[in-house]
Every structure is written in C-alpha cells, then in structure tokens.
Amino acid sequence: MTNPVALHYGGSGTLADKIAANLKNAGKDISSLATTDLASVDEFHIRGRKATLELAGHLQLSAKSQLLDIGSGLGGPARTVAEQFGCRVTGLDLTPAFCEAAAVLSSWVGLADKVSFQEGDATRLPMGDDTFDAAMTIHVAMNIVAKDQMYSEAKRVVKPGGRIGIYDVLQGEGGDVLYPVPWAREPSISHLATPDDMKHLLMDAGLNLLEVDDSTGESLSWFQVIMDRMEKSGPPPVTFQTFLGGDFPEMVRNQIRNLAERRIRTVTYICETRI
Ligand SMILES: C[S@@+](CC[C@H](N)C(=O)[O-])C[C@H]1O[C@@H](n2cnc3c(N)ncnc32)[C@H](O)[C@@H]1O
Structure with missing residues (x-):
C-alpha cells in the first residue's frame, strides 16, 4: 500500500479485529450487534448516521434501487442505507484495509x-x-485533487435522471x-473545494443542482454534544481513534476550531444527472 491517502486511513493491523476487541471489552456480543452499535466508528463523517439518513432521503431510493457509495470507508453509510431503504449498495474505496473491514x-x-x-x-x-x-x-472529495473527474x-455510472448526493x-x-x-495530518493530501468551486464542478460534470444545504452550524453543535457526552460518560466502546491513532483527540479539537472559525464548512449537494 503506497498511496499516501490509503496510508493515512489504513494504519496497521487488521481493523475488524481491533474493532471486535474494543466491542468485546465493552461487553458487546459480536453475534448480536445492530448497525447502530457500530455508528461511532463506521459513520466516519461529521453528524454521523443522521447525516447519512438525511442524504439518502433525497436520493429517491426504493427496495429495487442500486446505489453506489463512492469512498465507502468502513461501510457504515452503505449499511445504514441498505437497512433503512432495503436497496442494494456497492461501496468503492481507495483504502484496502477499509474495504476488507467493511465486508x-x-x-x-x-x-x-x-x-x-x-x-x-x-x-x-x-x-x-x-x-x-x-x-x-460522504466526506471523500477532501482528499481528491481531480474533483472534475x-x-x-x-x-457516467448513474442512469440518466438519477440522483447524486454529495456531503x-x-x-x-x-x-x-x-x-x-x-x-489529513498535513496539507499535502488535503484538497478542499470552495462553495464557488463546487457550483462550477457540478455543472461542468453534467449535473443539475437541485438542493444545497449548509450544515456548518449543526456540525459544530454535533461536536459539542459529543464532547459533553464524553466528559460525562466517557468515550463510546469504539471510536475513529481505532484507526486514526493517538492524535485523534487533537484532530477533534482542530475540527471544532475549524468549524467555529469557519475555516471549514459542511455542505450537502443534491444533484440530478442531466439527460
Ligand atoms: C473520512 S472517510 C469517509 C468514509 C465514508 N464515506 C463515511 O462517511 O463513513 C474518507 C474515505 O475516502 C476514501 N478515499 C479518499 N480518496 C479516495 C479516492 N480517490 N477514491 C476512493 N476513495 C477515496 C478514503 O479511503 C476513506 O475511506
């Protein structure tokens, strides 16, 4: 594994084993887990499972739908959507360790x-x-330079008139x-678009923009609620620290400042492929 983005996320060791060990230590039985038991580690984005359900709610999904999740990570969003909407989901991700653990x-x-x-x-x-x-x-394009591609x-892979949701x-x-x-631990693998870039990128890709929703304020509140909960009752059995490692608390502190100082924004785009 030589790709610097995959190296950033993949870490070392078998991820599913590490997650299983953390869950067992917390008294969870692996044979009777619900998708919600995994949400603190497998919904790897700001506002977690709620944000996944909100996004999927705009995609006109039915039990017959075939959905692609681009940058599927540990597969939390794919499982949440498959369970809630009954559809089939194919996840694609650059990081081999995430694909293995997702299965x-x-x-x-x-x-x-x-x-x-x-x-x-x-x-x-x-x-x-x-x-x-x-x-x-969901939270993938931050690592990608060629967002136009x-x-x-x-x-290209979605049927004409089909929806694409980007958070x-x-x-x-x-x-x-x-x-x-x-x-990202440093800027070389971080490539954030501005809201203005996004409008042009989506239009040039042949997408009609149906809805835009800026959730920056809600994202900040989400972090504050999590921090308060952790102060009162400690961290959940398994967190992103399992694969991000020892500097995860510093990442969280930076995310809170980045959001509060509007250095970053969280935005959802609902698009339709142009026929
Ligand atoms: C912050 S995680 C989000 C994972 C997942 N979407 C979620 O919300 O739980 C970012 C993911 O994007 C993946 N990724 C980054 N660049 C990618 C690329 N060029 N192609 C596919 N996946 C990529 C990473 O491997 C990682 O799994």
Missing part, C-alpha cells in the same frame, strides 16, 4: 447480502456506464485549515 462488519450485522465493497479510485470508477440508480459520496465519473467538507472563508484533521 467483515457487514457480516456481523447480517447485511452481507445487501452490501458489497470493492477497492478503486473515485476518479476512475471500475463500473460501466448507467449502472446505478443513484450515487452518494470524480464528479464526471459519478455522472462534503469545504474550504470556508475563515482562513487556512488547522491540522491535523481526520482526513
């Missing part, structure tokens, strides 16, 4: 027949044209990002 975690919660994960690059999707009814991508690839971290107007943050 194991899916078998723990009985969703292995609804979700699958494959290694690949969002800027060169290994899928044919018009394969999916919809696509989503990422969005035109998403458009991402953008560059805010408050100044440079303070590092480390969960997607």
